[in-house]
Amino acid sequence: RKEVEQDPGPFNVPEGATVAFNCTYSNSASQSFFWYRQDCRKEPKLLMSVYSSGNEDGRFTAQLNRASQYISLLIRDSKLSDSATYLCVVNTGNNNDMRFGAGTRLTVKP
Amino acid sequence: NAGVTQTPKFQVLKTGQSMTLQCAQDMNHNSMYWYRQDPGMGLRLIYYSASEGTTDKGEVPNGYNVSRLNKREFSLRLESAAPSQTSVYFCASSEAGTYYGYTFGSGTRLTVV
Numbered sequence: 739r740k741e742v743e744q745d746p747g748p749f750n751v752p753e754g755a756t757v758a759f760n761c762t763y764s765n766s767a768s769q770s771f772f773w774y775r776q777d778c779r780k781e782p783k784l785l786m787s788v789y790s791s792g793n794e795d796g797r798f799t800a801q802l803n804r805a806s807q808y809i810s811l812l813i814r815d816s817k818l819s820d821s822a823t824y825l826c827v828v829n830t831g832n833n834n835d836m837r838f839g840a841g842t843r844l845t846v847k848p
Numbered sequence: 849n850a851g852v853t854q855t856p857k858f859q860v861l862k863t864g865q866s867m868t869l870q871c872a873q874d875m876n877h878n879s880m881y882w883y884r885q886d887p888g889m890g891l892r893l894i895y896y897s898a899s900e901g902t903t904d905k906g907e908v909p910n911g912y913n914v915s916r917l918n919k920r921e922f923s924l925r926l927e928s929a930a931p932s933q934t935s936v937y938f939c940a941s942s943e944a945g946t947y948y949g950y951t952f953g954s955g956t957r958l959t960v961v
Contacts, residue, residue, distance in 0.1 A: 740890075742890060746888075769947075770947050780954070780955075781952035781953060781954050781955050782938070782950075783952070784949040784950065784951075829947075834881075834896045834898050835893060835896070835907075836893070836950070837890065837907075838883075838890030838891040838892075840889055840890045841890070
């Protein structure tokens with residue numbers, strides 16, 4: 739079983755749609771959780787950290803469920819510019835070891 | 849601009865050749881990392897350096913060596929390149945381990961033929 743698993747997609751949605759991604763992780767000792775965005779042939783960029791209480795940044799909402807060991811990302815009012823691959827990232831409990839999911843690809847269409 | 853700079857951006861090697869990938873950050877971060885990214889797989893940690901003067905193996909260290917030259921610079925060396933090392937390599941840095949998220953360099957696309 740992979741340490742971090744994501745639905746690879748692709749998710750194809752129209753502009754203005756709401757889309758949600760889930761990610762499961764296997765290490766119950768994990769303490770830090772993040773969503774990154776990666777554009778084609780570019781480096782990953784930090785989108786947001788995920789806190790236990792859930793957190794929101796504009797159109798983006800991230801939630802953590804420790805009991806079920808999953809995190810989610812909700813994107814409201816999708817824009818064309820949201821088209822990218824979204825990476826779920828979880829630390830292993832070792833402060834210097836993060837594990838990346840393979841990513842979920844999102845395409846937002848006019 | 850502040851950030852993480854990697855060189856080269858592209859490289860083609862023959863099997864058995866050696867090369868060093870360079871990485872430098874100007875954010876005064878303590879921790880630096882080398883990852884590789886292969887199609888259909890998440891980024892995998894090769895080596896990391898928690899602070900200047902220390903380095904440790906990650907998930908896939910075989911075939912690689914690293915040097916933390918100073919606080920700014922962290923290099924990755926392939927001593928004898930193999931086709932299995934064809935990948936995209938990313939350097940990253942963070943303020944202190946995994947709690948703050950990482951800043952990545954733009955990557956090195958390496959092909960070993």
